[in-house]
Amino acid sequence: MIAILKYNAGNALSVENAVKRLGYETVITDDPEVLKSAEKVILPGVGEAASAMNYLKEKGLDKVIKSLKQPVLGICLGMQLLCESSEEGETETLGIFKTKVKKFPPEDLVPHTGWNNFTSVKGKLFEDVDIEENCYFVHSYYAEISDETVAVTDYILPFSAALQKDNFYATQFHPEKSAPTGIQILKKFLNL
Known part of the structure; x- marks a missing residue:
């Protein structure tokens, strides 16, 4: 069972x-026991960091997420929530990831919306993903490049398109909306 965090x-x-x-069988849930027993956990993400973190803390899910031992995938806001902090709502x-999330400058060029390729990938x-694939x-916020960066994309400046540490994986892009390349990446996560 793949648990998608609600x-x-x-x-x-x-x-x-x-x-x-x-x-794969899925369940959308915020039940800590279901999350702990799931084969894999996905933190989806479209939203705002402060209200999302408030929800996680109110439900005690912040502690649950940190304790998970199975593969976990954060997507977009889900990736940003796995970082140290976000400028969105301070x-x-x-x-989980030792990097900060910052807002793209200048404001007239955000959000970064659409298809973009990578400048580097690993992990x-x-x-089998070519850097020229899109x-x-x-998103309007980005994770800075760190030792845990496994894919880099350039929009205004280079940023972490994906992060990985231990059993935690994360993508700033939406694999579920990224045609064959994104589905290939999602499938690799599900097959871990």
Whole structure:
């Protein structure tokens, strides 16, 4: 069972549909016991960091997420919540990845919306992914490049398109909306 974390993020249903098309059973849940027992956990993400973190803390899910031992995938806001902090609402986030989330300058060029390729890729999820392949992004905030960066994209400045540490994986782009390349990356995560 693939658990998709329910925390009022906007793309939970599109992630669920993509995972189901790949042949996996899913559940959208905020039940800590279901999350702990799931084969994999996905933190989807379209929303705002401060309100998302408030929801996670109110439900005690911040502690649950940090304790998970199975593969976990954060997508877009889900990735940003796995970082140390976000400038969006001056929010302290989960701190899995040792990087900060900042707002793109200048404001007239955000959000970064549309298809973009990579300037570099490495790691399990990106085996057989060419840097010229495009994925779909929609975000105004970005994770700085760190030792845990496994994919880099350039929009205004280079930023972490994906992060990985231990059992935690994350993409700033939406694999569920990124045509064959994104589905290939999602499938690699589900096959871990």
